[in-house]
Amino acid sequence: MFLRNDHGLDQAGGTAAISFGRALVPNAELTRFEKLRAAALHIDWVPDLGSRIGSLDWWRGAATCAALCATAIAIAPPITRPILGAIPAPLTGADRDEARAQAILPLALGANSGRHMASNDLVVPLAEAPERPVEDRTATVGQGDSFGDMLQRAGVSERDAQNAVALIASSVPLGDLKPGTQVPMTLGRRPNRSVARPLEALALRARFDEQLTLKRVGDQLVLTKQSIAIDTTPLRIQGPVGSSLYRSARAAGVPVKLVETYIKAIASKFAIGRVGRDDSYDLVIERKRAATGETQLGNLLFAGLDHGAAKTQLVQWTDGTWYEASGQSERQGMFTMPVSMARITSSFGMRFHPLLGFTRMHKGIDIGTAWGTPIHAPADGTITFAGRSGGYGNFIKLSHGGGIETHYGHLSRFATRPGQHVSRGEVIGYSGNSGMSTGPHLHWEVLRGGVAVNPRGFSFSSVATLSGEQLRAFKAKVASLLAVKPGA
Incomplete structure (x- = not known):
């Protein structure tokens, strides 16, 4: 089959040397320049110099890199002579004064920069600076401090302080307030600077499970009590002894006094010197968690130590004695002299x-x-x-x-x-x-x-042994403590 074109009849299909746009020229008919160009296109001039070190391609890449570096050095400007730049002329006269007025200069050098404008007839001096209509302040209960005196130092009027003390004392003894308790309050507008601000609102965490709020309604302060939900699930902490029983327990978050109580309880039944790094400790601590997010830790309830196959499990009973899980308590020791420097x-x-x-x-x-x-x-x-x-x-x-x-x-x-x-x-x-x-x-x-x-x-x-109803109550307490999940 033949197709007609501008050059005559060409064979269609199979072996015809026809391309889209122009006919393919046999290799023998290419010029020498075209042959060199085609060969150059197949050469990788920038090979990876980190691989095939010493090969022909590697040497070619090294030569290319050297040629590029030499070219960059050859066409670079000389570095022996400085490049001159234009320097602006210094300001003088009015231009200098204008620039200085807008500059910021060190006061230590006697600076007088900035624009200064004298007051004119439109300026009315203030007799006194205006006060904020409402102020939020926080007072702190001090050691042996009077609650009323604390409120007056914070700026509350004597009358409002007395009313606040009477209302709070009707709900909680003021002596039970712990030092360091924060008391946020809001003070309202006062008619003039010669009188104290009126107390508009006050919040007090009277107990861990109770919040007290004072608010002004008309001319009276009204007390509102808010109960806070408390979860009393104990906290159980377990872990390996490692290099130090004390440090391991402290790193797990056990307070210092509870660690000391734990070690003292264990030492009464087990020689502390025999505690090894592969042993593990087990503590159950009283804990209160408030719905507002605060946590309060109490006494140590359970002291346990796993020493290989031997287990020490101690629970403190109501008489303050540490009993084993079986309900027995054995104590050994010597009395110390009741007075120092005894004769x-x-x-x-x-x-x-x-x-x-x-x-x-x-x-x-x-x-x-x-x-x-x-x-x-x-x-x-x-x-x-x-x-x-x-x-x-x-x-x-x-x-x-x-x-x-x-x-x-x-x-x-x-x-x-x-x-x-x-x-x-x-x-x-x-x-x-x-x-x-x-x-x-x-x-x-x-x-x-x-x-x-x-x-x-x-x-x-x-040896002291619990029996009867006390033993049954003790066993129930041991079971409840052992049922506490670690870290819950």
Whole structure:
């Protein structure tokens, strides 16, 4: 099949050397320049110099880079001679004064820049600066501060301060307000500067679960109470001991005092020196969460330690004692001396009484002290008696549980009262010379099961066990604490 064109008949299809627009010219018919151009188009002049190092393409790329750098250096202006630029002529006369008036100059250099315009007849001086119609202020409750005085220092009138104190005191004792409590308030417009501003509104977080609001309605302040929903779910924190039990617990967010309480509780059942980095701690803490977002942590409720296969689980009961999950509490230790710098003047055992004039059993030891020396509890316990007792004079009985009691005689005065729980090292009284005594000293007795023993070097081991209704309530508390999810 043939097609007609301007050059005659050409074969259609298959092998015809025809292109769109012009016919393809055989390679033999190309000029030398066209051949060189076609070959140059197939050469990669900028290859990747990081690959195929040493190949023909790499050397070609290196030569291209060198040629470009040489060309840039050759056509660059010389750097030995500076390039001159035009410098504006300095301003003088009126032009300089105009430019200076619009400039900002350092005051330290005596600057007098800026435009100054004197006042004319249109300027009316103000007799006094206007006040804001309403002011928002915040007062803070201080240590031992009076709530009324605090309001007056914040600018509240004496009458409004008295009314506010009376309204708030009817809802919450003012002495219960914690130092540092923020009291935002709004003060209204006053007729002149010689009087205090009236109190328009006041907000006070009286308790963790109650918000008090004072608002002015007409000429009276009205108190509004708002209860805040509180969630009392305890907080449980668990984690590995790592390099330090104290640091690990603090890093998990446990307050310092609770960490110290936890370590003290665990140390009563388990040697702290045996705690390893692979062990894990477990704490359950009292927590209150308000609907407004605040969180308040309380006492430590549960102290646990996983030491390999051994587990220590302690729960504090209502008597302040840490019991194991089984309901038992075992304590071991030694009593410390009740006074510092002790000097024993009479030992335990048979002795000649200096006042009665015959030999009899001395059921304790006498410690020579200056009059009024503080007496410290040698261990945790409860005061069962504090009063006058015959020849002992002012006398204290301290029960430590497990049938162990300590007695203190010839005191000058008391620092505790019956029924009070005291901790180790707490001051319970002061030495004196009351009763049958030849001079200021402390008579100290230790009784186990009602029988006097030598207080020097006394070590004790007591086991307390809950039973009956207390044991059932204790078991229920343990189950509820163990059911708390960590971090919930």
